[in-house]
Amino acid sequence: MMRADAARNLDAVLRTGARLLAEDPATTIATIAAEAGLDRRTVYRRFPTREALLTAVFRAKLDSANRVMDEARLAEAPVAVALHRYVEGIVPVSREWPLDVRRMMREDPDANVLREEASGRLDRFLRRAADEGLLRADVPISWARAMLDHLVDTAAHGFPLLDPPQAADLVVDTLLNGVGRG
Template sequence: MYSTMRADAARNLAGVLRAGARLLADDPSTSLAAIASAAGVDRTTVHRRFATREALLSAVFEAKLDSAERVLDEARLTEAPVAVALHRYVEGIVPVSREWPVDTRRMMRDDPSAEGRAQKQSARVDAFVRRAVDEGLLRGDVPWARAVLDQLVSTAAYRFPDLTPPQAADLVVDTLLRGLGRPAT
């Protein structure tokens, strides 16, 4: 996306997208002018690139999906040992969640082009969780393992912002694979 742009234009676009993600996650009715101000650019810079708030939101969704795609690829969910891949995934996806806090459910509802990509990414994580069950790292009789993983990632990303991504990954992986019960003595 940025390769053919001047460096300052690419920085401005990245700043607008990040400010838009943050502000629109808090208040979906945030104006383009408020987003421009938060990004440190003038309103015409934003309007030149995005005719509407919806167009900006669509670009934010695409940036979030691009980031998540990189995390899924780098985690090597199908090749690496499950615990290693899980740690890589969580360590990568926590910063993505923090940087792009827009609600994925809203993204899938509001942007049909993003919906297909999001579903494909979700299917990759579903397959990884099935692999973890097949390899005996997660219980097969618990139908909500994926939901628990998603909730643990969300909790680490948003409720504990002081956790570094490696700390968050350590805690999420340990909690998912070992639970919250007291270790046997």
């Protein structure tokens, strides 16, 4: 088990690394350590390379996203309820871990496998939403998924003052009802 101070330091490095690497992929470990309030040697002991740190950040983001999906009960809860829970939980994750997951595919093949598994969970959930009649039958699931991802990203980063419940209300309503008057 990790000591409390070591756990805090690890969390600080991962969150600071996520933010700084999202802003500038060339950020050095020394810069991340300084911003996290730690000695760079402390960070290098845990992460000997930027790639090792990046892998840890990606995995922390994936772990957080998987916890959100578990808590949303995507397979069991009513679709609209599960969707709202998912969005309300994933918006803060997206804000806390702003690194683009597409980078993960290039940087860490093992993490990419985990990302694909998480992505499959969302695809199955949206298939369930379509099967239950909450999504139009003439719209491909891949389109609905792209819209969900884009709406979450827009809520998380385009409207940073929007709190997660409000973001979830907007995303769910927009995904399920659109913005037109129909």
